[in-house]
Amino acid sequence: MKKYILVLAVFALIFTVSCNSNKKEDSESMSNEMTDPEAKPDMNTSQTSLEWKGTYSGTLPCADCEGIKTTIKLNDDMSYEAIAEYLGKKEGTFQTRGYYKWKDDGQHILLSDDNETTYMVGENKLTQLDSSGNMVTGELAEMYILKKKDMAANGDVKFTDTKWKLVTLMGKDIKDSEAFVSFATEENKVFGHAGCNTFNGTYKVENGSQLSLDKVSVTMMACPDMTVEDQLMDVLNTTDNFSLNGKNMTLNKAKMAPLAVFEAVE
Structure with a gap:
């Protein structure tokens, strides 16, 4: 009998030690999960939960002009196109193209421009941060927000069968010129005024945006100033791709700065 009781006591001791050991392991496992720097919480970010691709626009504050009318288009291939118009300034329209990347937090994007501009991505909006990567506060805070365009409501135009008026050529604003270009769907004809x-x-x-022109002929009338015409014809012979941004169209060479910017007209 004593032997039987002794066996039961041994089994009880083993069972108690085993349970305590399992509890300790479970506790340590949970503690490691909470403190492990490699453990990533399951959370939704702007990158994963928002439809962030598209065109955003607004007027940012300007220290020495009336404001900077800004349009940024985020493309599927992680490239972007931006137009900045410094209101009230001559030759104040600038267009840039480049790439953007998401920061590790999945809430901010960084543009590849000279200033490495950072935006916080929200529901249908981009908020520009200051040079230190912080939110702008105060009375002007709302002016640093670019709102996403509704493409259908804003009447974005097609590349083809649209009259594109020349507004910027080799980085310079073009005014008082009849220059335009149009790409007809019928027989893939291109025509215009230089x-x-x-x-x-x-x-x-x-491939959606690669462009090549062929057999382009020009009338031979002479004019006092042929500067715009000569440059425009060089652009048409050089361009290898185009891009659309709202009611603007650009002709480009590879990933360089835009050669020419056009605006859709009635």
Whole structure:
């Protein structure tokens, strides 16, 4: 009998030690999960939960002008296009193209511009941060917000069958010029006015935005100033891609600065 009781006592001791050991392991496991720097919490971020691709616009504050009318388009391939118009300044329109990346927190994007501009991505808006990466506070805080455009409501235009008026050429604003270009869907014809002479030819679009022009002929009338025309024809012969941003269209060469900017007209 004593032997039987002794066996039961041994089994009880083993069972108690085993339970305590399991509890200790579970506690340590939970503690490690809470303190492990590699453990990533399951959370939704702007990058994963918002439809952030699209076009955003607004007027940012300006120290020496009436404001900076800004439009930024975030593309699927992590590239962006931006137009900044310094209101009240001559030759105050600048267009840049580049790439953006998400920061580790999934809430902010960083542009590849000279200032490495950072935006916090929210529901249908981009909020520009200051040079230190902090939110701007005070009376002007609301002015640092770019709101996402509703493409249908804002009437974004198509690349083809639209009259594109020249507004910027090689970085300079163009005024008082009749220059325009149009890409017709019928027989892939390109035609327009270069500022003095008219031109026409054919074009081809591949992969959505790659552009090539062929057999472009120009009338031979002479004008006092052929500067715009000569530069525009060089652009048409050089460009290899285009991009759309609202009611603006640009002709580009590779990933360099835009060669020419056009605006859709009625």
